[in-house]
Amino acid sequence: MPIADPLSPAAEQRWRHLAQPDEEVLLTVASDIAAGGHYGERWLVITNKRVVVLPDGRVPSPPGADGRRNGAAGSTGSRPAEGGGTHGSPNGHVAEAPEAREARDAPAAGTAEGVVALAIEELTEAKTEPVVGGGRLEVYTGNIPVPLLEYSSSLGPKFSEVARGLQQVIKGNPFLVSDDIPKLRCERCGRLLPEKNMTCSRCVRKSAMLARLAGYMRPVMGLSLLLAVATGGRTLVQLAPPYLQKLIIDSVLTPPVPGGTLKPHYGDFGMLALLVLGIAAAGLGTTLLMMIGSWLAAIVGTRITFEIRGALYRALERLPLTFHNKREHGALMSLVTRDTDMLNYFLVEGMPYLVTNSLLLVAILAILLSMNWRLALLILIPAPLVIAGGGFIWRRMRVYWNRWSQSWALFSAHLGESLAGIRVSKAFHQEDAEIGRFDRRNEDLAQVTIREGRFWGGSFAVLNFITGMGAYIAWLAGGREVIAGTMTLGEIVAFVGYLWLLYGPLQWFNNIYQWMSRAFAGAERIFEVIDTPREAFGSGNAAHIERIRGEVEFRDVTFGYDKAKPVLKDVSLHVEPGEMIGLVGKSGAGKSTFVNLICRFYEPDHGEVLIDGHNVKDISLECLREQVGVVLQEPFLFNGTIAENIRYARPEAAEREVVVAARAANAHEFIVGKPDGYDTQVGEKGSRLSVGEKQRISIARAILRDPRILILDEATASVDTETEKAIQEALARLVKGRTTFAIAHRLSTLRNANRLVVFDEGCIVEVGTHKELIERHGRYWKLVEMQSEVNKLRTVDG
Amino acid sequence: MITTDHITAAPTIVGAANQPAEVTASEPVTPQDTLRLDGSVDPRRVRLFRGPHGVLRCTIDGDRSVLRAKVVRAFPISHQNHWINILDWKNKEVCLIENPDDLDPESRRLAGEAIDEHYRIATIERIYSIENEYRTLFCDVLTNLGRRDFVMKWASDTIVWLGPDELMLVDIDTNRFRIPDINRLDAHSRKQLGVLL
Structure with missing residues (x-):
C-alpha cells in the first residue's frame, strides 16, 4: 500500500496558504488522531525545507491550551466528543490567514491554530515514541523533543517509515521511503480487513471459490461425474413414494363413488403388492444411491482436501520467516488441520446435501403446484417463518458454539499448563489453588454446554411445531376439498408427504449457507497462504556461487521485525573471509537480528547485506543456505535417531562422515555410550537428550554441512562448565577456515575472536580486538567489568 | 540478607548527544x-x-x-x-x-x-454493531474520542475483564477500548455486546 495520503480538501486549502515559493513537497501523510487526542485526521507535510503539521478543517481545537503544543495529547478527562469543538471554520480562508502568516514567517517553528512548522535545518533527529495503543512522531531541535503528531497503533508501521524518511532529509540524504505499508482496509468495499493485507471475507466471490476448488477436482473428474449422476438419481427416486402412496389410496383402497369413474384396480391385491414393492424399491434405491453418493463424495472430497492440504504445507515450508513471525503457530496448525477438515466436511457432506435438496425443492414445488396450485400456495405460508426461524437458531447456535469453543480452549489450556507445571505447584504447595482454578474452568464449560443444549432442544421443538403448521393447513384446506369432492384422499396424503420432504431441507438451508460460507472462508485463508509469495529460491537472475569465500558486508542496514520498531539502525560492518567476529551486547541489542540477516531469514528494510560483494538478495537462496551453518543456543532436534538428526544437514552423508562429524563435535563418546548408539531415538524436540548432548549433535550437524560462514548464537550458554569445555573444543575445530559470527554473553569465550563488535540499542558502538577495546575503556570494558564483578560474587557465594 | 528498607540512588545518567540530560x-x-x-x-x-x-x-x-x-x-x-x-x-x-x-x-x-x-485507551459509549465472522469480530463503536471501527480476534487476551462489569477490548493492532460498566450501555449496545460475551 502506498505510504503517501493525498491531502483532504481542507488540508489542501491550508497548505496552499502555507507553501513557500520553490518549496518541494516530498511526502504528505495523514494520522488518524486529531488535535485533542480524538479520532480524526492531521496531516504531515514533509518538504525539502520544512516539516509541517496541518489540522484537518473539521477538527475542533483541544480545550485549555496551557502552553503545551497545540494538538498534543488530550488533557485528562476533558477530551471533546466528536464534532463538539469550535475550531475549523468551513470557509477557512479568513481563519487561516494569520496562522499561515505566522507559520510562514517562523524560521524554525510556528504554531497557530494547530499548524506546526519547523525548518529542516533546525532539526537534529526524527523518531517515533511508542505509547500503549499508538505512538507519537517526534523531532528534536538540539536536544529538545518536539512532538509533532500522534497516531493509533494501526498506523505504527507507516509512521515508523515516515520517521526514517524524515531522518534521511535531516541528515541531508535523498528522501526515500518504502511503499510496502500493510493494507488495513479492503480496496474494493472499504471494510476493515480481518488481518493486515488479508483478503476481505465480504468480497470473497463464492463462484470464484467454487471454480478454484473445481480445479483440484481434475484427478477425480470421473468419480465427480458419477457422483453427480448418483445425486440426481437419488433426487428422482425420493420423489416416487408419495406418488405411489396416492395411487394405493386412490386406485386400490378407495371404493369408487356410485356413479363415479370406474376403478379397475380397486381391491386388487396384486396391484397393491406391486405399488408397495415400488415404494420399497424406491426406499432401497434411495439407500443404495445414498451409499454410493456418500462413498463417492468421501473419495472426491478427501482427494480435493488432500491436494489442498499438500499444497498448503508445501507453501508453509517455502514461506519466509517474516510470514511465520506474524502468524501464531496455533493459527497455522488450525489452517492445516481444522480449516482443511471443515472444507473436507463440507465437500463430503454439505455439498451433496445442498445439491440434492436444491433439486428436491425445485421438483417438489413443481409437483405440488401441478397437483393443486391453490393448496400449494397455502401450505407455503409457514415457509418464511421456517426459514427465518432456522436462520435465527443457527445464528444463536454459532454464538453458543463460539462460547463453548472459547470455554473449551481455556479449559484445555489450563489443564495442559497445570499438568506441565505440576512440580512447581507441589513445590509451592498450590495444589488446592490449582484444583480450585480447574473447578472454575470445568464449571464454566459445563454451564456453557448446558445452555447450548437447552437452546438447541427448545428452539428446534418450536421450529418443528412451526413446520407442522404446513401439514395442519394441508389437512384443513385439503380435507375440505376432499369433502367437497374436488380432491382425492390420495392426493392429500401425497401432498402431506411432499410437504415434509419440502420443509425438512428448508430448516437446514440457512445452516447450509453458513456452513458453505464458513468452509469457503477457511478455503480463502488457505488459498491466501498458498498464494503468498514464497522465498525466492534460486530465481532466474540469482547468482549461484559454488564456494562462498566468506566476505560479509553490512551497508547502512536498518531492520525491524515490526517496521515501527527498528531493531538494527544504520548498521555498517565489513568482515574479511575467515575472520572470527564476536558479537557482544545486552539482550535485545540486535546481535541475533544481525546474524538472521546474513542467513537472509529476513530482508533489510533499508541498506544492503553483501556476501562476497553480492547483495544477498541476488544470491540463490539455496546456494546461500547451503553454505551458512547455524548453531543455536537451544538446538532443535527432530523426532528420529541421532544419526538422522546429524544427517539433517546432508541427508546423503555416509556413516563414516556422520561419525567423523560427531567425533569433531565431541559427541561420539556419549553417543556410543547409549544402548542404541547412533540409532538412539531422541524423542520429540530431542527431549530424551540433555541440553549439552543436543548442542553437540547440532554442532556435528553444522560440521557435516561444512559451511563457509558459521553462526554460533549463544552455543554454550545453557550448559555446565565441563560440557562447555567439550563444546568449546568442538567449536574451535569447527571455526577453522570459516568466517564465523559468534554471539556470547560470557565474554571470556570470545577472546579468540579476531574482532569484537559491540551492539547497543540496534547500533554498532565499538569494534576492535579484546585488547583494543579494554584499553579504550568504553562500552565493552564496562561489560567486562560488570561480568568480573558477577563472577567475583559467584565465587564468594560458591 | 538486606536489613534496611532504603538503598542508594541509582547512578546519575549523563545525557547523550541530542538527548535530554x-x-x-x-x-x-x-x-x-x-x-x-x-x-x-x-x-x-x-x-x-x-x-x-x-x-x-x-x-x-x-x-x-x-x-x-x-x-x-x-x-x-x-x-x-x-x-x-x-x-x-x-x-x-x-x-x-x-x-x-x-x-x-x-x-x-x-x-x-x-x-x-x-495509554491511548478509548472509552466505548455506544456500540453500533459487532459482527462475528468465524471468531473475527468487526466492531463499530462510538467512543469518547469519536466513532471508530476496528477488528478483533475472539480470544481470552483480547476480551479482558478489568472488573465485574468493566471490560477492555484489544483489536488486532493492539488498540485498546474500555467499557467502564457494561450495564450502563444502552439496550442496543448491550445486545451487540452479547455477540462476544
Whole structure:
C-alpha cells in the first residue's frame, strides 16, 4: 500500500496558504488522531525545507491550551466528543490567514491554530515514541523533543517509515521511503480487513471459490461425474413414494363413488403388492444411491482436501520467516488441520446435501403446484417463518458454539499448563489453588454446554411445531376439498408427504449457507497462504556461487521485525573471509537480528547485506543456505535417531562422515555410550537428550554441512562448565577456515575472536580486538567489568 | 540478607548527544533521602512540570531532575489509580509512587495527563454493531474520542475483564477500548455486546 495520503480538501486549502515559493513537497501523510487526542485526521507535510503539521478543517481545537503544543495529547478527562469543538471554520480562508502568516514567517517553528512548522535545518533527529495503543512522531531541535503528531497503533508501521524518511532529509540524504505499508482496509468495499493485507471475507466471490476448488477436482473428474449422476438419481427416486402412496389410496383402497369413474384396480391385491414393492424399491434405491453418493463424495472430497492440504504445507515450508513471525503457530496448525477438515466436511457432506435438496425443492414445488396450485400456495405460508426461524437458531447456535469453543480452549489450556507445571505447584504447595482454578474452568464449560443444549432442544421443538403448521393447513384446506369432492384422499396424503420432504431441507438451508460460507472462508485463508509469495529460491537472475569465500558486508542496514520498531539502525560492518567476529551486547541489542540477516531469514528494510560483494538478495537462496551453518543456543532436534538428526544437514552423508562429524563435535563418546548408539531415538524436540548432548549433535550437524560462514548464537550458554569445555573444543575445530559470527554473553569465550563488535540499542558502538577495546575503556570494558564483578560474587557465594 | 528498607540512588545518567540530560543534585544525597527498596519515594518530594513544547519534566527534591519524563502504571489493569512509575526517556525508572493523590495538585494533574498520553485507551459509549465472522469480530463503536471501527480476534487476551462489569477490548493492532460498566450501555449496545460475551 502506498505510504503517501493525498491531502483532504481542507488540508489542501491550508497548505496552499502555507507553501513557500520553490518549496518541494516530498511526502504528505495523514494520522488518524486529531488535535485533542480524538479520532480524526492531521496531516504531515514533509518538504525539502520544512516539516509541517496541518489540522484537518473539521477538527475542533483541544480545550485549555496551557502552553503545551497545540494538538498534543488530550488533557485528562476533558477530551471533546466528536464534532463538539469550535475550531475549523468551513470557509477557512479568513481563519487561516494569520496562522499561515505566522507559520510562514517562523524560521524554525510556528504554531497557530494547530499548524506546526519547523525548518529542516533546525532539526537534529526524527523518531517515533511508542505509547500503549499508538505512538507519537517526534523531532528534536538540539536536544529538545518536539512532538509533532500522534497516531493509533494501526498506523505504527507507516509512521515508523515516515520517521526514517524524515531522518534521511535531516541528515541531508535523498528522501526515500518504502511503499510496502500493510493494507488495513479492503480496496474494493472499504471494510476493515480481518488481518493486515488479508483478503476481505465480504468480497470473497463464492463462484470464484467454487471454480478454484473445481480445479483440484481434475484427478477425480470421473468419480465427480458419477457422483453427480448418483445425486440426481437419488433426487428422482425420493420423489416416487408419495406418488405411489396416492395411487394405493386412490386406485386400490378407495371404493369408487356410485356413479363415479370406474376403478379397475380397486381391491386388487396384486396391484397393491406391486405399488408397495415400488415404494420399497424406491426406499432401497434411495439407500443404495445414498451409499454410493456418500462413498463417492468421501473419495472426491478427501482427494480435493488432500491436494489442498499438500499444497498448503508445501507453501508453509517455502514461506519466509517474516510470514511465520506474524502468524501464531496455533493459527497455522488450525489452517492445516481444522480449516482443511471443515472444507473436507463440507465437500463430503454439505455439498451433496445442498445439491440434492436444491433439486428436491425445485421438483417438489413443481409437483405440488401441478397437483393443486391453490393448496400449494397455502401450505407455503409457514415457509418464511421456517426459514427465518432456522436462520435465527443457527445464528444463536454459532454464538453458543463460539462460547463453548472459547470455554473449551481455556479449559484445555489450563489443564495442559497445570499438568506441565505440576512440580512447581507441589513445590509451592498450590495444589488446592490449582484444583480450585480447574473447578472454575470445568464449571464454566459445563454451564456453557448446558445452555447450548437447552437452546438447541427448545428452539428446534418450536421450529418443528412451526413446520407442522404446513401439514395442519394441508389437512384443513385439503380435507375440505376432499369433502367437497374436488380432491382425492390420495392426493392429500401425497401432498402431506411432499410437504415434509419440502420443509425438512428448508430448516437446514440457512445452516447450509453458513456452513458453505464458513468452509469457503477457511478455503480463502488457505488459498491466501498458498498464494503468498514464497522465498525466492534460486530465481532466474540469482547468482549461484559454488564456494562462498566468506566476505560479509553490512551497508547502512536498518531492520525491524515490526517496521515501527527498528531493531538494527544504520548498521555498517565489513568482515574479511575467515575472520572470527564476536558479537557482544545486552539482550535485545540486535546481535541475533544481525546474524538472521546474513542467513537472509529476513530482508533489510533499508541498506544492503553483501556476501562476497553480492547483495544477498541476488544470491540463490539455496546456494546461500547451503553454505551458512547455524548453531543455536537451544538446538532443535527432530523426532528420529541421532544419526538422522546429524544427517539433517546432508541427508546423503555416509556413516563414516556422520561419525567423523560427531567425533569433531565431541559427541561420539556419549553417543556410543547409549544402548542404541547412533540409532538412539531422541524423542520429540530431542527431549530424551540433555541440553549439552543436543548442542553437540547440532554442532556435528553444522560440521557435516561444512559451511563457509558459521553462526554460533549463544552455543554454550545453557550448559555446565565441563560440557562447555567439550563444546568449546568442538567449536574451535569447527571455526577453522570459516568466517564465523559468534554471539556470547560470557565474554571470556570470545577472546579468540579476531574482532569484537559491540551492539547497543540496534547500533554498532565499538569494534576492535579484546585488547583494543579494554584499553579504550568504553562500552565493552564496562561489560567486562560488570561480568568480573558477577563472577567475583559467584565465587564468594560458591 | 538486606536489613534496611532504603538503598542508594541509582547512578546519575549523563545525557547523550541530542538527548535530554539527567541533572544531578547540587547537594549531597544521604541514603535516607533516596529511593526505598521498592523504588518508591516520598511523593511530597516529587514535582512534575512542563518544559518547552509541553515536554514533561520531573524533579525529586534534593536528588535529581529528569528533563524528559513519562508516567506509566505499574499495574495498568489491576490497580489503575495507584502505583505509578515515573521513567526517564530511556525507560529507566526514576521513582515509584504508590498513591498519586499524595503528589501536589499540579503534579497530580500533570501525572494524570501524562498517563492519558501514554495509554491511548478509548472509552466505548455506544456500540453500533459487532459482527462475528468465524471468531473475527468487526466492531463499530462510538467512543469518547469519536466513532471508530476496528477488528478483533475472539480470544481470552483480547476480551479482558478489568472488573465485574468493566471490560477492555484489544483489536488486532493492539488498540485498546474500555467499557467502564457494561450495564450502563444502552439496550442496543448491550445486545451487540452479547455477540462476544
